[in-house]
Amino acid sequence: MKIGYDMNAELDREKKPLSDGQILREITDAIIEGRLSPGDKLGQDELGKVFGVSKTRIRPILHRLNEQKIVVIEPMRGAFVARPSVEEARAVNAARQIIEEGVIRAATRVARVKDLKALREIVAEEHNARLTRNGGQAHRLTGEFHCELARITGNEVVADVVRDLVSRDNLVVALYQRPNAAACSLDGHAALIDRIAEGNEDAAAHAMRHHLQDVMDSLNLGPKTGPSKSLATAFAHLRQD
Amino acid sequence: MKIGYDMNAELDREKKPLSDGQILREITDAIIEGRLSPGDKLGQDELGKVFGVSKTRIRPILHRLNEQKIVVIEPMRGAFVARPSVEEARAVNAARQIIEEGVIRAATRVARVKDLKALREIVAEEHNARLTRNGGQAHRLTGEFHCELARITGNEVVADVVRDLVSRDNLVVALYQRPNAAACSLDGHAALIDRIAEGNEDAAAHAMRHHLQDVMDSLNLGPKTGPSKSLATAFAHLRQD
DNA sequence: GCAACAGAAATCGGATACGATTTAAAGAAT
């Protein structure tokens, strides 16, 4: 399809110069929510058309996603939605077991009552989301629990690292979808809070490792290839006709 | 700060299209080795001239450094060498204490004889570098020890996280380094190896926390402002006349 | 009929060009 300058006439009607962060979020959401499947091509020009910007702004965004391991870039070929291997999925989970052990140990040492309260609040929200069949929200809150745990350490750097890992793990979980299994995370989180409340550092660390391992075991690590969808349909909600 | 005027004359004669990774390495090295001081401006055009490329390739590199917190980017103003505050320095060190505790615990569980050998090898190199008054090399190896420790876990993701943290900490140390103090890291590393060899996970974790704390305490956290140098002199070794 | 090859179309990576914004400097007024 040939594009001309007359198209801008329609676009400026609803001024939409999306920021880089918004475009990034749109793409990541599209991937995590399954509107884009692993292996799908992310053409620079095509994405530029979708978001109404030039590929000049698309390219660095794709590189950022590449650093987050959400997309892969093959030189002179283009960008594609990452197809995380089973080994990679295991590696991310193992990394979380290693790093979040240190995190929960530190959190256990410094946790105050209000911190436990915040954690319990998140678990309660998780419970509600689960009851209302709000899978997406529940999924998000599951990650939020671990981020909040990192926040308890009072260390912004640690929180950032954990957030990145959780985000990456979210992608893995979304791709290796689990039909129903997710309740285990609720019990796991409650157990973690109890161990922290007890001030038992070793027990908390042990519980964390097992909790993450449970999440890993609940995944379906068989070969999974979803159908490829077009970029236009994946971002259909952005269109204005 | 004035720049050199004579540097761009003979650059077009050379045939050296450096890769993005090489340019990235050059800039980070220049910052960590002190050839560029915190607050120095990193002009896109100027850097492009230095490396013989267009600013198109410089910009994403600066953004990557920005994500690593080595440079800061102020919108519509430009990129500058990061000037980490004392709080930020403490935060990075604290993050390492938290995360590397998990790392050394995992490493202690799985370490084999060859792994210990590799660690001792690095310590030996550190010792040599210290003897030959090779401060830069010693400094680099100090970080390499921790990266190797992360590598023992067999987890690439963990290794990447640790590498980022070490790189960031290297910048802090380079900025707040006291003239002489650095020998403590040698003894600290040796002690860490001993604890790992003993298989004593708790002792290893304890030693790691104290080792990192020692490094922190050895810094001079008073206000420190180094002299600004020009980009031309900072990358003078790249010139070929 | 199928495989191999050649040319065309498409797309990526990079350089140049241009408007927008900030910074620096020069000039006028009190």
Place this chain on the structure above:
DNA sequence: ATTCTTTAAATCGTATCCGATTTCTGTTGC
């Protein structure tokens, strides 16, 4: 003389353009 205003210079962010590489397609040969 100092300060405020205005104007010029520099630099950033983005769009457009161009060569290089890949992929697709149509043809040829066996």
